[in-house]
Amino acid sequence: MKPVRYSGPRRRGRTATVVLLVAVVGAMGFLGYRQWARAETESRPAPPPEGAVAVPVARVAIPAGCLVTGQHLDVIYRKPEVIAPELVASARDLVGRVLLVDKQPGQAFTKANLAPEGTRPGLAATIPPGRRALTIDITKVEGTTGYLSKGDVLDVLAVRSVSTRASKGARHSAASQPVESEVIARGAIVIVPPQLRAGLNAAPASGGHSHGASAEPRRVEEITLAVDPAEAAAIAEAVENATIRFLMHSARPLPDGHEAASAADGSERSPVRLVEIIKGTDFQGQTTR
Numbered sequence: 001m002k003p004v005r006y007s008g009p010r011r012r013g014r015t016a017t018v019v020l021l022v023a024v025v026g027a028m029g030f031l032g033y034r035q036w037a038r039a040e041t042e043s044r045p046a047p048p049p050e051g052a053v054a055v056p057v058a059r060v061a062i063p064a065g066c067l068v069t070g071q072h073l074d075v076i077y078r079k080p081e082v083i084a085p086e087l088v089a090s091a092r093d094l095v096g097r098v099l100l101v102d103k104q105p106g107q108a109f110t111k112a113n114l115a116p117e118g119t120r121p122g123l124a125a126t127i128p129p130g131r132r133a134l135t136i137d138i139t140k141v142e143g144t145t146g147y148l149s150k151g152d153v154l155d156v157l158a159v160r161s162v163s164t165r166a167s168k169g170a171r172h173s174a175a176s177q178p179v180e181s182e183v184i185a186r187g188a189i190v191i192v193p194p195q196l197r198a199g200l201n202a203a204p205a206s207g208g209h210s211h212g213a214s215a216e217p218r219r220v221e222e223i224t225l226a227v228d229p230a231e232a233a234a235i236a237e238a239v240e241n242a243t244i245r246f247l248m249h250s251a252r253p254l255p256d257g258h259e260a261a262s263a264a265d266g267s268e269r270s271p272v273r274l275v276e277i278i279k280g281t282d283f284q285g286q287t288t289r
Contacts, residue, residue, distance in 0.1 A: 052077035056091040058103040064150070067121040068094045076108075086110045098125045102150070123224075126191045131226040136239050138194045138221045143245040148223065150193050155247040156185035156231075158238035183247075184238055185231040192224035 059074040066072075073091050088094055088109040098115040119125050127133050138145050148154075162180045196219050227235060238244055 049077060049079070052079055053083070053089065054091075055083060055087065055089055055108060056094055057108050058105050060105055062099055062103040064099050064102050065122050065125045066099050068097050068099060070095055076106075084110075086112065088114070100126060123191070127226050128189065130228075131189070132229045132232055133191060133224055134227050134232050134235060135192075135222050135224045136235065136244075138223045140239050141223075141244045141246060144248050145194055145223070145246065147248070148190050148193050148246070150190055152190045152251070153249040154188055154190070154225075155183050155249070156188055156225075156227075156235055156238070157245040157247055158182050158184045158234075159243040159245060160241070184234040185227055187228075187249075188231075189226040190223065191226050192222075194221055194223045196221050 054075040055078050056073045057076055059072055062068065062072050070091070073094060075091070083089060088111060094109055094114075097117065098119045098121045099113060100115050101113050103109070103113070115125050123133065144154075159179050159181045162178050198219065225235075235244075
């Protein structure tokens with residue numbers, strides 16, 4: 001005799017629960033697919049306007065001296081008649097080239113932004129031809145150091161205390177101490193603005209020996225300038241033995257018919273030496289070439 005299988009209300013209830021769970025999972029999957037499809041459609045870029053051409057722009061921030069790759073670039077579409085002739089209109093003309101200036105996301109590229117072909121990437125690419133990079137301790141400089149940015153042009157002024165025959169036997173207060181000021185560099189260009197880095201203090205010597213002594217860490221604030229090679233030694237000496245001040249040039253374009261005041265424009269000018277003698281409230285100045 002065959003056993004009789006029981007198919008009462010309990011078995012039918014389990015089947016209904018399974019069917020309901022399958023339906024819920026299917027509905028959730030369908031809704032998820034619809035949301036994904038909608039997001040995919042919305043994120044898809046709109047087709048370019050008819051007749052527009054692709055213009056390469058920076059996708060991310062690109063620092064000066066960097067070798068441009070395809071990962072740095074994005075495109076925007078513009079009508080040919082609104083594209084300035086100095087813009088680089090093809091990504092092929094950018095990839096493999098070195099930038100001379102920083103670029104922010106969305107900015108386009110001009111031909112003047114690119115170093116000549118064959119330029120090696122790095123800081124050296126940002127140094128103008130005929131100049132040398134000189135890094136100095138910014139804490140030894142007085143004046144406008146907190147306002148300097150990359151590309152600023154400035155002169156370097158060295159201020160030294162002087163002793164004259166008339167003042168050898170006299171006492172001078174700090175306010176009336178005779179000083180001599182000399183412009184030791186003209187048209188220096190900021191290629192790395194003031195920034196902090198980790199450094200080390202010299203290890204203290206004990207009895208002429210430094211065995212067992214360790215250098216102490218410290219924070220160094222430095223600035224890097226592109227200077228004339230003939231002026232580099234004078235700047236380095238003045239940083240150690242004089243007070244340094246920066247004289248910032250105006251960033252405004254010069255009116256037509258006016259010459260730049262510095263030698264940075266390539267003009268042949270003899271160096272200018274400014275001597276200031278300050279005695280109390282009296283000022284005596286003399287400028288010589």
